[in-house]
Amino acid sequence: QRSKLLVTRTLPRLSQARLDKGFDGVDIVQWKEDRAIPRQEFLKLAKGADGILCLLTDKIDAELLDAAGPQLKVVSTMSVGYDHVTVSELEARKIALGITPGVLTEATADTTVLLVLSAARRLREGVDAVIQGKWGTWSPTWLLGSQLTDKTVGIVGLGRIGVAVAKRLKAFGVQKFVYHGTRPKKDAEKEVGGEFEFVDMDRLLKESDVICVCCALTDKTKNMFNYEAFSKMKDTVVFVNTARGGLVEQDGLIRALREGKLGSVGLDVTVPEPLPTDSELLSFPNCIVLPHIGSGTLETRTAMSEIAIENVLSGIKGERLPHPHDE
Ligand code: GLV
Ligand code: GLV
Numbered sequence: 001q002r003s004k005l006l007v008t009r010t011l012p013r014l015s016q017a018r019l020d021k022g023f024d025g026v027d028i029v030q031w032k033e034d035r036a037i038p039r040q041e042f043l044k045l046a047k048g049a050d051g052i053l054c055l056l057t058d059k060i061d062a063e064l065l066d067a068a069g070p071q072l073k074v075v076s077t078m079s080v081g082y083d084h085v086t087v088s089e090l091e092a093r094k095i096a097l098g099i100t101p102g103v104l105t106e107a108t109a110d111t112t113v114l115l116v117l118s119a120a121r122r123l124r125e126g127v128d129a130v131i132q133g134k135w136g137t138w139s140p141t142w143l144l145g146s147q148l149t150d151k152t153v154g155i156v157g158l159g160r161i162g163v164a165v166a167k168r169l170k171a172f173g174v175q176k177f178v179y180h181g182t183r184p185k186k187d188a189e190k191e192v193g194g195e196f197e198f199v200d201m202d203r204l205l206k207e208s209d210v211i212c213v214c215c216a217l218t219d220k221t222k223n224m225f226n227y228e229a230f231s232k233m234k235d236t237v238v239f240v241n242t243a244r245g246g247l248v249e250q251d252g253l254i255r256a257l258r259e260g261k262l263g264s265v266g267l268d269v270t271v272p273e274p275l276p277t278d279s280e281l282l283s284f285p286n287c288i289v290l291p292h293i294g295s296g297t298l299e300t301r302t303a304m305s306e307i308a309i310e311n312v313l314s315g316i317k318g319e320r321l322p323h324p325h326d327e
Helices: 013-021 039-046 062-068 087-092 105-120 123-131 160-170 186-192 201-207 227-232 250-258 298-316
Strands: 003-007 026-030 051-054 074-077 096-098 152-156 176-180 195-198 210-213 238-241 264-267 287-289
Touching: 003 298, 013 298, 039 062, 051 298, 062 087, 074 298, 087 096, 096 298, 105 123, 105 160, 105 210, 105 238, 105 264, 105 287, 105 298, 123 287, 152 160, 152 201, 160 176, 160 186, 160 210, 176 201, 201 227, 227 250
Parallel strands: 003 026, 003 051, 051 074, 074 096, 152 176, 152 210, 176 195, 210 238, 238 264, 264 287
Antiparallel strands: none
């Protein structure tokens, strides 16, 4: 009996070529437009699927699983984050969930450092000044940013990506890392080397010169960065979020920026995505926003789509996934 695989977008070239060649015994249905599959279309195409290869833009909830039907064995998301998936609904139906951990660590850490330096050195203002003819002369006092040498960096979530960020920032002369998460991580501290301290959120907010958000979005972490949290930060802080927009209570962030409470901000993730161009968030020269491209290198995106394919094929065959979400 043949299986049905639904793929919700065109994949990077190498993986797409594999899909185009096909897999024995598998009928592939694919949404090939380069925009998120509309919900109604998703519900319709999911019907009868044994496996679904989806993206972080596709909500996987009870309605979708019901629309798919009881034969569905696996959901494989081409992402490391899975806050778009209602895990309890999958568990209740014994549907496996695959993710793409590990392969996007380096690219995402690179993007985090890119935003830290861009925010700290006022990249947006500098580029805008050149383009708009506002570059008068070399000036001892113009467009001065801050540097990482001897600073304290706060990392929220010292997981794979947090560690990779710390390793990179250490090379810029950071003096000390403070971090917060579910528990102290001695192995991670050792892997990076240098001075580390596991602290409560309050201390992290107050003591950090730079704050990097590298944790997963869950019910517990949702909106953890609200106006009150921003108010506790140094008024020179460099705040960078490359994890999920939902970790930040965005109106609180906007208010803090409006009141001049933050040094500079770098975001790769927002609510919603895409961020409407009339969002007040885009009006602050000291806030730079990227369009969720943390893992956006050809190498990494190819590795992610390859893992997503392996996960979904294993799941369809009823085998253990190479990269399940809970490992
Ligand atoms: C990207 O945000 C991912 O979760 O892979
Ligand atoms: C800067 O360009 C310098 O020469 O100091």
